[in-house]
Amino acid sequence: MFTLDQLPKSIQTKINEIEKDTESQQLIGKPGYTAIDESTLYDSIISLALEKNVLLKGPTGSGKTKLAETLSSIFCQPMHSINCSIDLDAEALLGFKTIDNKDGKATIEFVPGPVIQAMKKGHLLYIDEINMAKPETLPILNGVLDYRKTITNPFTGEVVQAKKGFGVIAAINEGYVGTVPLNEALKNRFVVIDVPYVQGDVLFNVLKEQSQLTDEKLLKNYVTLSADLIALVQAGNLSEEAASVRALIDTCDLSLFLPPLRAIQRGIVEKLEDDREKAAILNVAQTLFD
Template sequence: MTTPHPPTPPAASPDVPASTGATPTPDAASGRSGYLYRAVALHLAGHPDDILKVGEITRAIGAPSSGAVFEALKKMAAAGHATHLTGPHRFQITQAGIDAAGTMPPPAPRAARHGPRGTGRRQPVTRPNGELYFPRKLAGATDVDVLRRLRDKRIPVLLYGPPGTGKTALIEAAYTDLLTVAGTGDTVVEDFLGNFIPLPDGGFEFVHGPLVTAMRQGRALLVDDATLIPPKVLAVLYPAMDGRRVITIPGYRNEREAVDGFYVIAGHNPGVHGAILTEALASRFDVHIEVTTDWDLARHLGVSRPAVETAVALNGDLAAGRISWAPQLRELLGFTRVSKTLGPAAAVANLAGRAPAEDRDHVLAALRQRFNGDITPLTLGKQR
């Protein structure tokens, strides 16, 4: 399975108005984010009387994702270069934006970028689906910054940790141009390279897979649950990741070389049945980063104290090998949503029911220590 995204912007957008006479500034030409900002700004400048939706702008300029375009538009609005209307999100160029001719605004003050001095908390990053990601500390910076720096230097990263700790969310926050291969035991080479599909006239057309597309367009490729994929299938990645950066597409009789920007990152869930981290795979990733649940973030996002304390205790038992499952951030956020919808008692019962059968008694005991009343997994009762 793959997660499709719109294509990377072309070298020159047909929507950039020739009448502006603007040329790329060093900032705009120095990276993908600067180029995208300029393309968005000049498209708005070419339609000064229009109030445009994010999706309309994304399609018009051929941007990598609506999330990336939305970030550029918010920067424009914060600089006074555009007016931001909501319900849905719409934008219109201002006179200041027209005068700026597509150039990026100056960097925001430190407080805007890092929060008030002394808080140590960076501002959240908007993921392509519109949800917020709260960066965490890593190697003297934040996890989002570190992943972006590693991509700039072509240093592959393997993120590992239990399911639900936020590995995919982090990667989506770091890379707005992301393509994804969701690994399973049934993943085949064609899921990476592509395959021939039948046409209505009886012919066939070769459709490139996410690996080839990422190489052609200079995009990031996430191999999620990489250690569930058979090693012989994963071997298709290795020529693209090493110094050659070239792959051969056997059925298409074609060779493809990666362009600048292409990058591979992978996720691994240790302890999941069937997940095997081979030496061949591990050695391809120079940086291995463990991702665990941020309990402070769980509290910040509204998870109740008893639920967090239960999860912390169960994760201690998981680390000691006494159980094989413990709730992570994903389950805690689900607990909070169910609690708001059905009430706390139903949320606790549902959390108990999410535990595997072999660990359920242990999980129930931990829940009963911190929540009042008899707790049983959420179960249908008699007819009313």
């Protein structure tokens, strides 16, 4: 089990020196990420402590968001999130102007978005599915992501310099439907961390700790189910979301009150659209749960 004592003393000092924001505790992520290879978490911590931007690369359901939350917890830093889509624009990133009424007078106020908030407060910024955004939207962040850590707010003209402690974590799922290749100039601004699927004994412990299911025989069967689904994903016969740890935890919880096959139907199968994929999962499940 990874502990902070494994980090070099200089990195521990850097983490401890970050100013803690006691007013935004509700934005600090919950820990819980567990990896097959501890270097995944270790290297992410080192990179953030050295003020590098971290790009988490892995399949859907491999735990990229949970890793980001765990990093937020370790650094005791609130985290502001951006969920990228084709509709993402500068206002969603930086903020927007609105009309406010003060003392009977209408005034124009700027409401800061997640980028501006994280920079000014020295918080973490999490950009989920960064390659879902339109390529023309992201260059606005170039100055934020390089050594300058600054941006000129186009809505106010203010030059914003990131406060000490500011860090950026992004997540990417390459080849997923709706994604586009990340611009090389943008990608070059990140340290890339591979986040593989959690499997075997590590997955067993994750399910035991994060689900409500306590039946060890059932938990072991779900670990086997996960391994079989991952094999189908890697062979190109199943969508990545079918092997999601999040979906598996849902299924474990349902198993407290539903037969396993019905829990799998509700927690995993019905989240998919393709009838052939649904049938494939049920075929695998029926060999494990009679």
